[in-house]
Amino acid sequence: MTDVILEKVGKTYLNGFQAIPSVDLSIEEGEFIVLVGPSGCGKSTLLRMVAGLESISSGTLRIRGEHMNNKEPAERDIAMVFQNYALYPHMTVYNNMAYGLKNRGVPKDQIEEKVTDVAQMLGLTELLQRKPGQLSGGQRQRVAMGRAMVRDPTVFLFDEPLSNLDAKLRVQMRVEIRQLQRKLGTTTLYVTHDQVEAMTLADRLVVLNKGKAEQIGTPMELYNTPATPFVAAFIGSPSMNLIDATLTDKGIELPDGLVLPTDTADAHRGAVVWGIRPEHLDVVNESEADFALRIQAVESLGAETLIHGVVGTESVVVRLSGPHLPEINSLMWLHAPKQHWHLFDANTQQRLS
Numbered sequence: 001m002t003d004v005i006l007e008k009v010g011k012t013y014l015n016g017f018q019a020i021p022s023v024d025l026s027i028e029e030g031e032f033i034v035l036v037g038p039s040g041c042g043k044s045t046l047l048r049m050v051a052g053l054e055s056i057s058s059g060t061l062r063i064r065g066e067h068m069n070n071k072e073p074a075e076r077d078i079a080m081v082f083q084n085y086a087l088y089p090h091m092t093v094y095n096n097m098a099y100g101l102k103n104r105g106v107p108k109d110q111i112e113e114k115v116t117d118v119a120q121m122l123g124l125t126e127l128l129q130r131k132p133g134q135l136s137g138g139q140r141q142r143v144a145m146g147r148a149m150v151r152d153p154t155v156f157l158f159d160e161p162l163s164n165l166d167a168k169l170r171v172q173m174r175v176e177i178r179q180l181q182r183k184l185g186t187t188t189l190y191v192t193h194d195q196v197e198a199m200t201l202a203d204r205l206v207v208l209n210k211g212k213a214e215q216i217g218t219p220m221e222l223y224n225t226p227a228t229p230f231v232a233a234f235i236g237s238p239s240m241n242l243i244d245a246t247l248t249d250k251g252i253e254l255p256d257g258l259v260l261p262t263d264t265a266d267a268h269r270g271a272v273v274w275g276i277r278p279e280h281l282d283v284v285n286e287s288e289a290d291f292a293l294r295i296q297a298v299e300s301l302g303a304e305t306l307i308h309g310v311v312g313t314e315s316v317v318v319r320l321s322g323p324h325l326p327e328i329n330s331l332m333w334l335h336a337p338k339q340h341w342h343l344f345d346a347n348t349q350q351r352l353s
């Protein structure tokens with residue numbers, strides 16, 4: 001069953017700015033979809049249109065088949081978790097979680113059962129009588145989730161819920177959110193600008209660029225076969241090495257006269273963007289090398305080492321496992337295995353191979 005359908009959904013703000021031209025997206029029951037993209041790409045706008053906090057300028061939104069464009073947020077059977085948690089500071093944790101149910105006239109004993117259950121699941125039982133001011137950031141985040149969970153909504157909407165937590169807690173809460181969502185099986189739409197968070201949480205990702213869905217797919221689809229240089233650069237850390245080049249009969253001609261011979265009978269000729277991920281470059285002997293990297297900086301991360309340098313005048317990053325300490329300014333000979341190449345048409349920005 002498809003829980004949420006966006007058909008050509010668009011948003012033009014009152015000042016005439018078109019934040020979302022047109023997005024199509026179908027979310028299956030129980031699916032975890034992450035909207036990801038840089039600041040200002042329209043993630044929150046899209047989420048808020050699904051929530052009913054922002055009007056839909058064009059297209060159609062359906063939840064469980066029902067047309068939702070003009071329904072109030074309370075009538076959409078959704079529950080939203082905000083970045084700032086939006087807890088009531090004067091209420092206890094219990095009352096914060098119970099509030100929405102009380103408003104709907106749910107009987108007191110049912111509320112108590114539900115809140116107790118969810119508090120148990122989130123490890124909040126001991127904290128039910130505290131006020132938000134007496135909680136840590138992670139605990140507040142859990143209360144905000146608990147408040148959404150007690151309502152048993154059709155869809156959870158998350159707007160950057162982890163951005164106020166420190167790095168370690170983010171990782172912990174990320175795992176918790178994923179486990180909880182799997183257990184509950186609630187359809188989820190989650191917004192983040194953090195590609196690692198997006199990759200680890202999502203069943204499918206929607207990469208937004210200037211209000212357009214550049215690609216929709218599983219984390220591995222996006223990693224292995226990014227549809228555009230934008231997606232290629234956005235997914236993966238450090239970013240894919242992308243170099244403007246020309247595809248000719250000789251092969252891929254990189255700037256500075258370097259040629260990577262191709263054996264493809266590809267009909268495409270002309271301006272391309274050639275890419276390879278930092279983890280796919282192999283360090284080899286000079287005789288086996290495709291090119292040399294002049295090393296400019298080395299970042300030792302313990303388990304891996306990032307080596308930054310230039311090939312000709314192009315910046316290139318290499319990611320090696322384990323510790324390495326090459327000298328700055330020395331040359332590192334590199335092989336770029338063909339099966340790891342990514343090639344995009346520079347004009348259309350579409351993937352060629």
Ligand code: ATP
Pocket residue numbers: 013014015017019037038039040041042043044045046193
């Ligand atoms: P961030 O990650 O920084 O929160 P975002 O991807 O969530 O960004 P949105 O908040 O959806 O982006 O904004 C998308 C675009 O719409 C931005 O260019 C923003 O300036 C613009 N925008 C947002 N709200 C309004 C508004 N009320 N009126 C006009 N333009 C707006």
